Amino acid sequence: MMKIASVQAFPVSVPIPKEHQNQLRIGTMTKRDAIFVKVTTEDGLVGWGEAHHGRNPGAVATIVNTTIAALVKGMDASNVNGIWRKVYQAQFASHGMGAGSVIALSGVDMALWDIRGKAVGWPLYKLLGGERKPILAYAGGGGSLGFGETEALLDEVRELMARNYRAVKLRIGQGPKADLDRIEAVRDAFGDDLIILTDANTGYSLEDARYAMPGLEDLDVGWLEEPFPSHDYRAYEVASTFSSTPLALGENVYTRYEFAPHIERNDVRILQPDVGKSGGVTETMRIAALAAAYNIPIHPHGGVTGLDLAAGIHVIASIDNGGYFESSEGMNPLREGPFKNVPYALDADGCVHPLEGPGLGLDVDEDFIKAHPVIDGPGFV
Numbered sequence: 001m002m003k004i005a006s007v008q009a010f011p012v013s014v015p016i017p018k019e020h021q022n023q024l025r026i027g028t029m030t031k032r033d034a035i036f037v038k039v040t041t042e043d044g045l046v047g048w049g050e051a052h053h054g055r056n057p058g059a060v061a062t063i064v065n066t067t068i069a070a071l072v073k074g075m076d077a078s079n080v081n082g083i084w085r086k087v088y089q090a091q092f093a094s095h096g097m098g099a100g101s102v103i104a105l106s107g108v109d110m111a112l113w114d115i116r117g118k119a120v121g122w123p124l125y126k127l128l129g130g131e132r133k134p135i136l137a138y139a140g141g142g143g144s145l146g147f148g149e150t151e152a153l154l155d156e157v158r159e160l161m162a163r164n165y166r167a168v169k170l171r172i173g174q175g176p177k178a179d180l181d182r183i184e185a186v187r188d189a190f191g192d193d194l195i196i197l198t199d200a201n202t203g204y205s206l207e208d209a210r211y212a213m214p215g216l217e218d219l220d221v222g223w224l225e226e227p228f229p230s231h232d233y234r235a236y237e238v239a240s241t242f243s244s245t246p247l248a249l250g251e252n253v254y255t256r257y258e259f260a261p262h263i264e265r266n267d268v269r270i271l272q273p274d275v276g277k278s279g280g281v282t283e284t285m286r287i288a289a290l291a292a293a294y295n296i297p298i299h300p301h302g303g304v305t306g307l308d309l310a311a312g313i314h315v316i317a318s319i320d321n322g323g324y325f326e327s328s329e330g331m332n333p334l335r336e337g338p339f340k341n342v343p344y345a346l347d348a349d350g351c352v353h354p355l356e357g358p359g360l361g362l363d364v365d366e367d368f369i370k371a372h373p374v375i376d377g378p379g380f381v
């Protein structure tokens, strides 16, 4: 038995210099936040996971350190289902899933899977029954391709394509007319082979979607992500009839219980759980299986640090219905800074591969974590 000796969360922040502060629908990104979760067994095995910052990294870390740690200490680190169920029953079952608690558990669960891999010397994709295969990456996570002048956007896309990207996700939500103009400029400049995806970060009204969606279809946009808040089921149901452009969501949907109603309503055709938010590796695999029964692909939302990014690639490589990998572009010092190896690299075809080291496959630099303590306050202003 691999008894859990300690569970610790470390919230970290890195300020973003003014010239690299991208503007999105959700605000201007002034810092990058993340939470590292470290689980240590009595035998000295160490696993690392990422819990999403949840816009409040100090608070989410406190949930791990004050509550989840006490619940799981002494349990067998390999018993991921039992640990998940224990935290679920103690926290969410009677008091709701409240994003903070599920995010906190997600980071712990990811660290437990890192330990499972290290215990047997296998990379995560192998533990999950997957294979090392190429996975198409798209650029657009992490505040890249934001609002701004069209010429600057075209330069950014050009630079990404020079690095082998064949798919990009444009931030929209400035208003449907302005959004369509920017997408059209990219389509005109780079042709039909470029895969163009869009993300409104919940910035649309139903009327905005009614105006924009036929235009998105004409411009052959691969999906419209989060036009509305995820819990606005009725808006998704209505908008799903506006054009053939698929609606996508999932980065703000927690556990299989919240994904199920969207699947049943058939209101979205692409699901995007984030391993570091939706309930960890354990729960993301369940969500993927549920979606597979409805022929819905999983394109995981990409996290902030290499841990969540690497975990997402492992999951895609292991499920029947895996889609694209959302990379983290823009200025993100947490993507590679806290590690001694890189979480992903694009090959000549614009694809990534899961890491081969045991567990998540990343070597964490604890000095980086110590040197970047959390900065309180919102990261998007």
Ligand SMILES: [Mg+2]
Residues within 6 Å of the ligand: 199, 201, 225, 226, 251
């Ligand atoms: Mg998004």
